[in-house]
Amino acid sequence: MEALDYHAEERRKAEFNLDEMKIVWAGSRRNYELSDRVARLVASDPVFRKDNRTMLTRKDLFKDTLRKAAHAWKRIIDLRLSEEEANMLRSYVDQPAFTDLHWGMFIPAIKGQGTSEQHEKWLPMAYKMQIIGCYAQTELGHGSNVQGLETTATFDPQTDEFDLHSPTLTSSKWWPGGLGKVSTHAVVYARLITGGQDHGVHGFIVQLRGLDDHLPLPGITVGDIGMKFGSGAYNSMDNGLLRFDHVRIPRNQMLMRVSQVTREGKFVQSDVPRQLVYGTMVYVRQTIVSDASCALARAVCIATRYSAVRRQFGSQNGGPEIQVIDYKTQQSRLFPLLASAYAFRFVGEWLKWLYTDVTQRLQANDFSTLPEAHACTAGLKSMTTSVTADAIEECRKLCGGHGYLSNSGLPELFAVYIPTCTYEGDNVVLLLQVARFLMKTVSQLGSGKKPVGTTAYMGRAEHLMQCRCEVEMAQDWLKPSTILEAFEARAVRMSIACAKSLGKFSNPEDGFAELSPDLVEVAIAHCQLIVVSKFLEKLQQDIPGKGVKRQLEILCNVYALHLLHKHLGDFVATGCITPNQGALANEQLRLLYAQVRPNAIALVDAFNYTDHYLGSILGCYDGNVYQKLYQEAWKDPLNDTVVPDGYLEYLRPILKQHIRTARL
Ligand SMILES: CCCCCCCC/C=C\CCCCCCCCCCCCC/C=C/C(=O)SCCNC(=O)CCNC(=O)[C@H](O)C(C)(C)COP(=O)(O)OP(=O)(O)OC[C@H]1O[C@@H](n2cnc3c(N)ncnc32)[C@H](O)[C@@H]1OP(=O)(O)O
Numbered sequence: 001m002e003a004l005d006y007h008a009e010e011r012r013k014a015e016f017n018l019d020e021m022k023i024v025w026a027g028s029r030r031n032y033e034l035s036d037r038v039a040r041l042v043a044s045d046p047v048f049r050k051d052n053r054t055m056l057t058r059k060d061l062f063k064d065t066l067r068k069a070a071h072a073w074k075r076i077i078d079l080r081l082s083e084e085e086a087n088m089l090r091s092y093v094d095q096p097a098f099t100d101l102h103w104g105m106f107i108p109a110i111k112g113q114g115t116s117e118q119h120e121k122w123l124p125m126a127y128k129m130q131i132i133g134c135y136a137q138t139e140l141g142h143g144s145n146v147q148g149l150e151t152t153a154t155f156d157p158q159t160d161e162f163d164l165h166s167p168t169l170t171s172s173k174w175w176p177g178g179l180g181k182v183s184t185h186a187v188v189y190a191r192l193i194t195g196g197q198d199h200g201v202h203g204f205i206v207q208l209r210g211l212d213d214h215l216p217l218p219g220i221t222v223g224d225i226g227m228k229f230g231s232g233a234y235n236s237m238d239n240g241l242l243r244f245d246h247v248r249i250p251r252n253q254m255l256m257r258v259s260q261v262t263r264e265g266k267f268v269q270s271d272v273p274r275q276l277v278y279g280t281m282v283y284v285r286q287t288i289v290s291d292a293s294c295a296l297a298r299a300v301c302i303a304t305r306y307s308a309v310r311r312q313f314g315s316q317n318g319g320p321e322i323q324v325i326d327y328k329t330q331q332s333r334l335f336p337l338l339a340s341a342y343a344f345r346f347v348g349e350w351l352k353w354l355y356t357d358v359t360q361r362l363q364a365n366d367f368s369t370l371p372e373a374h375a376c377t378a379g380l381k382s383m384t385t386s387v388t389a390d391a392i393e394e395c396r397k398l399c400g401g402h403g404y405l406s407n408s409g410l411p412e413l414f415a416v417y418i419p420t421c422t423y424e425g426d427n428v429v430l431l432l433q434v435a436r437f438l439m440k441t442v443s444q445l446g447s448g449k450k451p452v453g454t455t456a457y458m459g460r461a462e463h464l465m466q467c468r469c470e471v472e473m474a475q476d477w478l479k480p481s482t483i484l485e486a487f488e489a490r491a492v493r494m495s496i497a498c499a500k501s502l503g504k505f506s507n508p509e510d511g512f513a514e515l516s517p518d519l520v521e522v523a524i525a526h527c528q529l530i531v532v533s534k535f536l537e538k539l540q541q542d543i544p545g546k547g548v549k550r551q552l553e554i555l556c557n558v559y560a561l562h563l564l565h566k567h568l569g570d571f572v573a574t575g576c577i578t579p580n581q582g583a584l585a586n587e588q589l590r591l592l593y594a595q596v597r598p599n600a601i602a603l604v605d606a607f608n609y610t611d612h613y614l615g616s617i618l619g620c621y622d623g624n625v626y627q628k629l630y631q632e633a634w635k636d637p638l639n640d641t642v643v644p645d646g647y648l649e650y651l652r653p654i655l656k657q658h659i660r661t662a663r664l
């Protein structure tokens, strides 16, 4: 019997080659094939089941995470999966775990900040998971201000050791994932003190637990910090606390690529910039941008499929009601998010390239592109995660009441996703880093130093400050050069206006603090320009497949014009466009939505997400939503009994009280 497909008609409407779009989304045919294989492998394995996750107690959820991690590790070894495939497996298992920090931060910290001897000693054990590590930077009192950390690592020349100590309550390490219950080791960030002098924050490899009994080593207090937001979600992670009471480690456990301490206790700063101590964060911020497109695509896939199934109002002559996806308001809320998922995918690909490039340069001691890599990773991490977090909530609302059910998949996705706006750098703090970089670039204009990379457009400031947008009709907004120039002009004008305002302050730091809300807006304008320009660049590539490029052009225009509509105030106030041109952009946007509409279901099918990964009844591939919702309701433990536990003790006495009250 042929399987039921409630979306069959929608799928027939598609005007492009779906298989080719799947390859564009995956990045290459090879990536598509690997990812498809791993997704199916995970979906068909009962150990990776997750449909009962939000019902588990914290302890059961944690044990389930350990079980999944052990099973994942066994599969990785048995099937000889590459690191790339293992990472795909991690994504599809879809359960935050200590392994994220071990592979995503502990190992990269040693690789980026350790010497070759340290690599030889620690990496083989870490790669085999004979030791498990975490990244212990944040403290109870300080997270954003890394220079404000209080943990000390004092060198003792007599024993050739560092003495690690937590001098205050606020110096307790607080938040590191994997620390609470699992890690045997940590890269700990502490103030280096030699000869009574404070040399700032550096990384140290510290063993925390015994490798035989898993008990904390002497002088170490360690535990979990407690339940976090939502059920299921990030509670599978053992975010931990850690205190040191004069714990001794050998000198060679300080990560010494950036600076060294000699046997005599002399502090030596190498040619490598001290910012490399922050290098692991740059790496992870880059991965967070790629992950943002996955989370956004997932929410959008659920909301789009459900919007095509759901009908409300408008039945004529007894015919079917209107699919909610046909309401213009639904389209104007949903399609920009669909376009953003594709936009973030492409900017994530580009950022990965940028990161690989800067890493190769760093290995050759070329540090010239580090500031730009920092600004791009910080800014795009901030922008993409903020948009994605808001978008998941918007998708919940787009699904009406059923979106609030746990089995819509959206509440847990929201709960697990929102901390990305905070971890790896609070999003506002990161935007202020971008703003600093932009203000520095503006201050160097005219000095002969030509801006390059993502700030190259500032080199054309003279033109961009006075150019006029030539749009006369709605369709003029479809010209890539018109869109790009409007975004470049807005970004440069906002940057230069802020730089001028800063110049009015006698103390630049006072000015920066006072104008920080405006500076955040400047940074956002710059980041949006990067995303728009990378989408446009993607369209310059040869993209095979019937109708594929056309759909991407439509999505690119939706992405750019919805931003223009949303930030119309910026564009008009800076004189980049007139109010009438803004109205024409909005008119064009409405026409674009009509072009997205017949392709919407196929555009989310292109993400190639399994029902297991989506974890959503509303987003299931076959669209058989109502029957599944009905069946699922009966599986709730509350429905195990017809009369609930507690009826006799609590309900019945209330129900019967009217008899007594009536007697009073
Ligand atoms: C169950 C399933 C199992 C599956 C198993 C599968 C097995 C898997 C196998 C393999 C899979 C691979 C897996 C990979 C996984 C990847 C996933 C990773 C998930 C990670 C989860 C993350 C969890 C969260 C972690 C954290 O949050 S860690 C802590 C992060 N903390 C922060 O981000 C702090 C933010 N603060 C700062 O960054 C800084 O302090 C500051 C705000 C930048 C200010 O610093 P300060 O020194 O005060 O700087 P300034 O004076 O402002 O600037 C000085 C100077 O430096 C420049 N700068 C600043 N930062 C950087 C930088 N990072 N890089 C370069 N340069 C930088 C700045 O621009 C200034 O420059 P100028 O002087 O030129 O102006």
Ligand SMILES: Cc1cc2nc3c(=O)[nH]c(=O)nc-3n(C[C@H](O)[C@H](O)[C@H](O)COP(=O)(O)OP(=O)(O)OC[C@H]3O[C@@H](n4cnc5c(N)ncnc54)[C@H](O)[C@@H]3O)c2cc1C
Pocket (backbone or CB within 6 Å): 101, 135, 136, 137, 138, 141, 142, 143, 144, 145, 174, 175, 176, 177, 234, 239, 419, 422, 423, 424, 425, 426, 427, 428, 429, 432, 516
């Ligand atoms: C789920 C989760 C996992 C984490 N995992 C790890 C981990 O593995 N390892 C680790 O070391 N850490 C980890 N962290 C900690 C995380 O990196 C920090 O919480 C994060 O960097 C934010 O720092 P904070 O908590 O000090 O926020 P704060 O800086 O205290 O932020 C509070 C508010 O102050 C504002 N603010 C702060 N400074 C400024 C400023 N200069 N200008 C304007 N506004 C400002 C912020 O915007 C924010 O609104 C994790 C956190 C979470 C939530």
